Amino acid sequence: MAQVLILAQHVDGELAASTGELLAAAAIAGDPAAVIVVDEGDGAELAAKLGSLGAQNVYVASTPNASGTLITPQVAAMHAAVQAASPSAVIVGSDTDSREIAARLAVRADGALLHDVEGIEGSGDSLVVSQQAFGGSYSVRAVAARGIPIISLRPNSVEGAAPAAAGTVIPIDIAGDTAPASTISGRHEKGEQSERPSLQTADIVVSGGRGLGSQEKFVLVEQLADSLGAAVGASRAAVDAGYVDHTMQVGQTGVTVSPTLYIALGISGAIQHRAGMQSAKTIIAINKDADSPIFDIADFGVVGDIFTVVPQLIEAVKARKG
Amino acid sequence: MKIAVLVKEVPDTWGDRRIDPATKRVDRSGDLVIDEINEKAVEVALLTKEANSGSEVTAVTMGPHHALAAVRKALAMGADNGIHIEDDGLAGSDAVQTSAALAAALRDRGFDLIIAGNESTDGRAGAVPAMLAERLGFAQLTFLRTLAVDGATVSGERLTATGHLDVTAQLPAVVSVTEQIAEARFPSFKGILSAKKKKVDAVSLGDLGLAGDDTGGAHSWSVVEQVTERPARQGGTIIKDDGTAGTQVAEFLIAAKLI
Numbered sequence: 001m002a003q004v005l006i007l008a009q010h011v012d013g014e015l016a017a018s019t020g021e022l023l024a025a026a027a028i029a030g031d032p033a034a035v036i037v038v039d040e041g042d043g044a045e046l047a048a049k050l051g052s053l054g055a056q057n058v059y060v061a062s063t064p065n066a067s068g069t070l071i072t073p074q075v076a077a078m079h080a081a082v083q084a085a086s087p088s089a090v091i092v093g094s095d096t097d098s099r100e101i102a103a104r105l106a107v108r109a110d111g112a113l114l115h116d117v118e119g120i121e122g123s124g125d126s127l128v129v130s131q132q133a134f135g136g137s138y139s140v141r142a143v144a145a146r147g148i149p150i151i152s153l154r155p156n157s158v159e160g161a162a163p164a165a166a167g168t169v170i171p172i173d174i175a176g177d178t179a180p181a182s183t184i185s186g187r188h189e190k191g192e193q194s195e196r197p198s199l200q201t202a203d204i205v206v207s208g209g210r211g212l213g214s215q216e217k218f219v220l221v222e223q224l225a226d227s228l229g230a231a232v233g234a235s236r237a238a239v240d241a242g243y244v245d246h247t248m249q250v251g252q253t254g255v256t257v258s259p260t261l262y263i264a265l266g267i268s269g270a271i272q273h274r275a276g277m278q279s280a281k282t283i284i285a286i287n288k289d290a291d292s293p294i295f296d297i298a299d300f301g302v303v304g305d306i307f308t309v310v311p312q313l314i315e316a317v318k319a320r321k322g
Numbered sequence: 323m324k325i326a327v328l329v330k331e332v333p334d335t336w337g338d339r340r341i342d343p344a345t346k347r348v349d350r351s352g353d354l355v356i357d358e359i360n361e362k363a364v365e366v367a368l369l370t371k372e373a374n375s376g377s378e379v380t381a382v383t384m385g386p387h388h389a390l391a392a393v394r395k396a397l398a399m400g401a402d403n404g405i406h407i408e409d410d411g412l413a414g415s416d417a418v419q420t421s422a423a424l425a426a427a428l429r430d431r432g433f434d435l436i437i438a439g440n441e442s443t444d445g446r447a448g449a450v451p452a453m454l455a456e457r458l459g460f461a462q463l464t465f466l467r468t469l470a471v472d473g474a475t476v477s478g479e480r481l482t483a484t485g486h487l488d489v490t491a492q493l494p495a496v497v498s499v500t501e502q503i504a505e506a507r508f509p510s511f512k513g514i515l516s517a518k519k520k521k522v523d524a525v526s527l528g529d530l531g532l533a534g535d536d537t538g539g540a541h542s543w544s545v546v547e548q549v550t551e552r553p554a555r556q557g558g559t560i561i562k563d564d565g566t567a568g569t570q571v572a573e574f575l576i577a578a579k580l581i
Contacts, residue, residue, distance in 0.1 A: 070462065070463070070480070070487075070489055070491075071452075071462065072462070075456070095482070095483055096448070096464075096465050096481070096482055096483070097482075099449070100452040100464060102449075103417065103447070103448075103450075103452040103453050103456075104452050104453060104456040104462075106417075106418050106449075106453070107418060107421065107453050107456045107457055108456060111543065112416075112543035112544040113416070113417055113418060113447065113449055113543070113544060114544055115446075115448075115449060116446065116447070128547070133549070134339045134340075134341070134444075136552060137339070137552060138341050138550065138552060139549070139550045139552055140341075140546055140548070140549050140550075141546070141547045141548040141549075142544055142546045142547060143544070143547055144543060144545075145542060145544065145545040146541070146542075146543045147543055149544075178459075179456070179459070180459065180460065180461040180491070180492065180495075181461070181491075182462055182463050182489050182490065182491035183490045183491065184487050184488065185488045185490055186487065186488035187485075187487055187488075188485045188486050188487070188488070189482055189484040189485035189486070190484045190485055200483070204580075246467075246481070246500075246502060247482075247483060247484055247485065252443055253359070253443070255483075260580065261575070261580050271335065271336060272335055272336075275335070278555055279552075282578060282580060283555075284571060284574070284575075286567075286571070290560075290562070295560050296555075296557050297555040297557060298557060298558060298560070299558035299559070300558055300560075300561075300571065300574045301557075301559070301560040301561070302561055302567040302570070302571060303560065303561070303562045303563065304567050305563065308563070308568075309563055309567045309568045309571070310568065311568065312566075312567070312568025312569060313569075313572055314568075315568070316568060316569050316571075316572030317572055317575075317581060320572060320576060
């Protein structure tokens, strides 16, 4: 079978949480292989980790200050690896960097971009991906008609893991890359070791809206989330009002989530918010306005004051969990 | 400084958005508006122009005749002129093809800065700005929530899933902006009147020099094979809080084995 290349992103020697899933997806469509870019050294340590996650080969580009350069080293490395491996497909994650690397690679390697994929079937020329459109209103099946498929994969799309493999290091050279570089001079990111699960992959999401009223009172959302072991989200209105950071925004222009349980607190449910959460399995809404559109899609809704209903709910959850 | 800003008509996100099951493309027969993120991109282009005297802003779109409305909106806000890429042979283009057409139209016009929204509300691929940088050999500085241009240096904060990065590049560059970047100005009455007189270059497939067997939906790299509308979500039980609603929610969660 032909190789399927994944891009393994890493920070400070740690592979991105999605790496194992990307290799599992690659194993559906062919022989999994990984591509990494490192600032120095031969990448042997990361390659060993990638081997244990299923990478048969690991293509390693070593180039000074790769971690301080935006995207272009990874594009060059993926292109060099595509030339060396002649893969039947390329799979990357759904973070902004990976999506943009896939976009540039589609141009450079003459491939077909298949973005925001939530399922992969078949291999070689018969590979088909599933996607959603308009906030989960439509299911889409798409293929690469020309060139190799270059896929960005949503988290929690593929189950299982690839069998452990050798992780054989194959050095690749990107010294000849001529793309103008953009420099990263500072990183201001929260680590993945945050105590709460990440919004995109959490099983339960508790989101707050304008109804919370202030940044201080938004803590109510966090308290319910913590009692349930849930991720915290927010509507655009709550983000625009400054209650929480933009990274928590769920909706048309924020994160799209499809958790098992979504609890909306003080969120009216504008169509743009629903576009980011309506594919949740179960939706609970608590809001004081009975006419809120969120109630049209809620499996269980409470018309009431979140500041009296939610504390009672938290107590009941705690009592249940003991 | 010569600034190009990319604009696009999309189905109104406040309305019912549909995919045409026959063509498997976005149904554009309903209400179409300039994408909100494009208005913000135009705002950033105008602010950059105002801070760099002697600058010019060109609003660029690709699409059928009606798409010109998005360029006119940008002109009414204050852009100086426009480019409208319009050709039936481009219908159904994917992102790879759209970026090829945009690159062909923008190349050799001496642009220093190309500004786009980070992703459209209809396709949401967020791919065209990166592809355009790739094709033009420009620096790429995308997903910016702040932007500063100082001489030939452009810098800003790039939004990520867990925070932001400080990023810098040299012109010429392609930048894309996120919705935090600025509030778009409203066109003035005078702006609306003068927009009608501003020059918009009509560009056809022949002008772009692209091979006919590479353009349009019949030759796209990615192809949609099937589109299925998911059943609309039904509302469930709605109760009015009688003092026990919190407990009732917990009971619902327990019954559904969610806690």
